[in-house]
Amino acid sequence: MPYFFSLSLAAFSVLNMDQDNNSEDESVGVSEDPLEEELPRLPPGLSDGEAMELLWQLRSQRRQSSPELPETVTRLTAPDGSLLYLVGTAHFSDSSKKDVATTIRAVQPDVVVVELCQYRVSMLKMDENTLLREAKDINLDKVQQAIKQNGLMSGLMQILLLKVSAHITEQLGMAPGGEFREAFKEAGRLPFCKFHLGDRPIPVTFKRAIAALSLWQKARLAWGLCFLSDPISKEDVEKCKQKDLLEQTMSEMIGEFPALHQTIVAERDIYLTHTLRQATRCVEAPPNAQKVPAVVVGVVGMGHVPGIERNWEKHLNINEIMSVAPPSRFSWVLCAVIKGVMMGMLGYACYRAGGSLGRTLLSISTVQSLLENLRPPPA
Secondary structure (H helix, E strand, O other): OOHHHHHHHHHHHOOOOOOOOOOOOOOOOEEOOOOOOOOOOOOOOOOHHHHHHHHHHHHHHHOOOOOOOOOOEEEEEOOOOOEEEEEEEOOOOHHHHHHHHHHHHHHOOOEEEEOOOHHHHHHHOOOHHHHHHHHHOOOHHHHHHHHHHHOHHHHHHHHHHHHHHHHHHHHHOOOOOHHHHHHHHHHHOOOOOEEEEOOOOHHHHHHHHHHHOOHHHHHHHHHHHHOOOOOOOHHHHHHOOOHHHHHHHHHHHHHHOHHHHHHHHHHHHHHHHHHHHHHOOOEEEOOOOEEEOOEEEEEEEHHHHHHHHHHOOOOOOHHHHOOOOOOOHHHHHHHHHHHHHHHHHHHHHHHHHOHHHHHHHHOOHHHHHHHHHOOOOOO
């Protein structure tokens, strides 16, 4: 298994369960409330319209027409003249955070789009220490949440990826997604700047990825993730942003797991391109709502940049990559066998412990849910 492939998977999956969000619907251009940062001070006595016009002018003056940006930034143009500055990042990288801040401050965007969905939005408001604890703490509650949200097979695979994320987090001493938190913070400092979540909902990605793998491929992937314990340095992470190494890694990934590359990388390239194009549209400028080209900053993993560039001018249909096939009969049988073993162990424990404790265990909602799920699916 390619080393950097495992690292990118782990970074993609860590903290992807939003405990307070049970919806799988994600509209294009979801906006989050920006951080409460101090905006420029305005003269007293201005009307709302005058204040908005003045703030717009101040931001326009700060916006650099030909900015000197990091080499990780790619510029794309929409048909209406709107501009997208696409920042390619490594998810465990301090320099990526600096690239994001430099780009947003230079171009003063109307919209910032990040490679997150509503299931991972909680990482934007967590502090670094909390994220470190969460990434390292893989407990029974997280296992149950993963299985409940994604199903048995997808949930167990997610836990393995979280295990790898915890290993990387512990090795580097930093939590992933710092560039997204930096983008969130910088966007909150700009007047009129909207913040959008641009990634496909992660339950859809997990379910499509697991469904695309054969039983042998699932076993190979699980084995590789279970025993991935190679040392990782910050220098290794920075290499993820090198184009030659990135192309080599993607080639290795396609060779070993073509279906996984298709669902986790290529399909999300299409979805991210779609949401970025939705964001890169003309905006209304005060005072008379005149339509002007927008400036957008996109923050995505470096592995998605080539795919977004390829898809930028193509006609895209995201409905094809949003469907999830129902589980097969074989998958149900396998899940039933695993759950049956678990229930057998539970029953034996109840027998050994005595009747009163057994009745108490059987009254727990999680146990009742397991019993309910043992019913066969309708024909």
